[in-house]
Amino acid sequence: MSIHSVKHSEDQLLVQDSYLLEWKDIKYSVIHKDKETNILKGVSGYANSGEILAIMGTSGSGKTSLLSILSNRLFSQSHVKVSGTVTLNQNEIHTFHSNHYIKYVLQENFLFGTQTVRESLTFACRLKVPYLTKTQVNERVDDILDHLRLTKVADNIIGNSMRKGLSGGEQKRVSIGNELISYPNVMILDEPTSGLDSFTSQHLIEVLQAQAHLGRTIIFTIHQPNSKMFSMFDRFILMSEGNFLYQGKTSEVVKYFSDIGYKCPYEINPPEYFMRIFHIENRHHMSEEEKEILDICSYHYKKTLKKYMIPQTEGLTEIDIKKGLHTASISTEFKVLIQRSIINVKRQPMLSVIKIVQAIVMSSLVALIFNNLGHDKKSIQSITGALFFNSINYIAFPTQGEALTFPLERPVFLTEYKEDLYGIIPYFLTKVICEIPFQIIFTIIYSLVMYFAIPYNTYNASKFFIFFGISLLAQISGNALGYLVGSLTSSIQLAVVIGPSMMISLLAFGGFFSNTNSLSSAFYWIRYISNYNFTYRALIINQFTDFDFNNENDNPIELLNFQGEIWENVGSLLLVTFGMMLIAVINLKISGEYHKRR
Ligand SMILES: Nc1ncnc2c1ncn2[C@@H]1O[C@H](COP(=O)(O)OP(=O)(O)OP(=O)(O)O)[C@@H](O)[C@H]1O
Incomplete structure (x- = not known):
């Protein structure tokens, strides 16, 4: 989707610049009692400005681990090893304040339950964008409320275990708003639709799609999107056992798997079909059939798909690596x-x-x-x-x-x-x-x-x-x-x-x-x-x-x-x-x- 198709071109949330998040040969392993388990086995990929990249895969396939690495939140330590490179506009994300550009929304909502939606966003804004005046803070908060369709509940209490407040979908949008308030270029979200019903999930994806259409890069993991939601993803990654089995346009995924022998029946929603054929109950006890499916798909991914994965690197905005974080006094x-x-x-x-x-x-x-x-x-x-x-x-x-x-x-x-x-x-x-x-x-x-x-x-x-x-x-x-x-x-x-x-x-x-x-x-x-x-x-x-x-x-x-x-x-x-x-x-x-x- 082109940025030019944005309805409000004067919109403050509009990202004028072009950003490319790229990762190469990411490996991640965990060491427990001298035994090393490989979680991510050398995956590479990219996400463009103005697009939604959805990552789907079996449980334990390494989706969250990958997001943590892409958002610069997972490093090598005594019990874990991380290797490979992640760059934003060709600058390694370790070498500058990348969380200035990239924001991460956790799967769970950690919100202060006694605040209202407006208070929560204002709190985040005053600490994350401390140079704004009071009027500018209010304007920005109103803007985010509007974009996330939260204006109606702006003065409602968020709620907690002691006091009922917002619905799950609204809470998730507040969590997104708390990150969006600093107008990041890349937003990474871990299972934003988790725990939400199909209608609310779709509504949330629409909100994220609107952000992508404003020029933002949106990356998230998702379990079982319905067909409408699936069609809203620009690009799609399918993961299993720490490897990618597909990476490319969502519109081409059905044809791709059909060409290599896995034709999605007409009456089945493609994500459901993929989860069925790649669902592996126990990684250590795969059946011969499951092993064969993975081998075939890995083979085709490496031989055919991977070589077309060449991101567009021209016209990228220059990152100011000296730019510090705007921390409040x-x-x-x-x-x-x-x-x-x-x-x-x-x-x-x-x-x-x-x-x-x-x-x-x-x-x-x-x-x-x-x-x-x-x-x-x-x-x-x-x-x-x-x-x-x-x-x-x-x-x-x-x-x-x-x-x-x-x-x-x-x-x-x-x-x-x-x-x-x-x-x-x-x-x-x-x-x-x-x-x-x-x-x-x-x-x-x-x-x-x-x-x-x-x-x-x-x-x-x-x-x-x-x-x-x-x-x-x-x-x-x-x-x-x-x-x-x-x-x-x-x-x-x-x-x-x-x-x-x-x-x-x-x-x-x-x-x-x-x-x-x-x-x-x-x-x-x-x-x-x-x-x-x-x-x-x-x-x-x-x-x-x-x-x-x-x-x-x-x-x-x-x-x-x-x-x-x-x-x-x-x-x-x-x-x-x-x-x-x-x-x-x-x-x-x-x-x-x-x-x-x-
Ligand atoms: N620090 C760690 N220590 C031990 N095991 C880990 C660690 N990090 C990840 N793992 C293991 O790696 C595997 C992949 O984890 P990850 O959370 O990335 O999977 P996922 O695809 O997001 O799964 P789900 O969809 O169920 O959330 C899991 O088996 C998890 O237990």
Whole structure:
């Protein structure tokens, strides 16, 4: 299809330049226990501007692997070997910022479920095309909404497992829109129609065809297109067992296979026919007939088809290999991420209500269990218990909350990080900062309901404010522990195991259950990393200095062996909190970088 046939020639999404994505002799193998399995066996091909190239093949034939290599997302590592060359307009894609030109849309939609379609596109636009003004961003978002036929649902919530939102087809178009927003020249999509019904799939292919007609190169994998969809592909590749069996015009594929002895019956949809004859259940146990079919087709592909695969290399646009990525400034990243977090909180009011109710219930419970305590021995014992109970409340709830929610957010983070949308530090700090208002509200409720009911030390006002400060810091440390657990685990199931195990270990050395001097020396070091320990110590010292004991021998500071000053324990709590956050950031960085190379 010629670019000149585009309806709106003034269209901003129109690609004026000519791009050729070409790959030569791509081999990909996986090494497992010293055994090397060849996934791609030296495939070559190309995709032109203004065309749809559809790749079809049996399951496990290597389609996704090929797309990952074409989009510069799969490299040689210790357990995988990749060789061959991929070029865009004759420049190797490793040698310049190719993701400036080539965008990849994953099979799954990793979208932030509480955003609307418009907000999601605006978020992507502000980070991917940071030089645009606010008006230009809005115009571009409207443009994409229009092109992807999403205008009607522009202000609808995307939705997630907790809240129903867009349909599968609409979500897929939002994922495409998030990539299209930077007006790439090449778009590679892994099974964009997966999970969609035939009508929705066709609608999606029409949307992609419109992009191809604007001059974009569109490459995707697909399983079983219907005949209407099949006729919309300009070029077609058929794969089996890591080899190509056909590459060429879609309009010629039926004749080609007919000529070599595989005539597609009139009443059968060609893609269905190809999948039937090339369907191999088990690569290691092919029947003689299956082997023969593959051998014949491979022979004809290499001898006849392959030699006609000569891409047109004249008139290609020169790639500016010095051109860097348009990355947003750190301040823009912060701004955009904080705005998204605020929207996220606003759209889930029940979560905020639950947190506040939790604070009221837990503080009332403590106030009811331990109230009107005096200064005698029994009361002092109860106060030490109440303070430990406070430490647990302050730390355990945020830990559990973050450890369970972070794995849910993790896939979106990994996908956005892979796209270089933002750095780890703005992402992480945004999470920490956006939790602080809740922690302040929680601490105010908790302290006001409970402090004077017990009552804790009322020697002077500073006691209350020190208690407040320690409580707030303890909650931040609880969150830090939650981030640490969440950064270590990729699933809620794992978080449920790791989180409590870590919490219990730190709690055991919290200083309440046993005098720390009497604990087993092999695990003694745990008290130096226990946020419970430093919180409890600081709270006890604050409570029982300047306390009017009936009997000086009842002083828990002596009994629990809690020497030192408050500030020393608060300082240690700060250090431990910072250390946990640092480990979480390092874990995230490692996971993010690993994910980038997959
Ligand atoms: N990093 C890897 N480690 C182990 N095996 C791998 C790796 N990458 C790919 N494979 C294997 O290579 C084969 C091809 O995988 P790929 O995902 O490319 O196939 P596909 O054609 O996209 O399959 P499907 O249509 O089922 O998604 C599969 O058997 C897969 O298990």
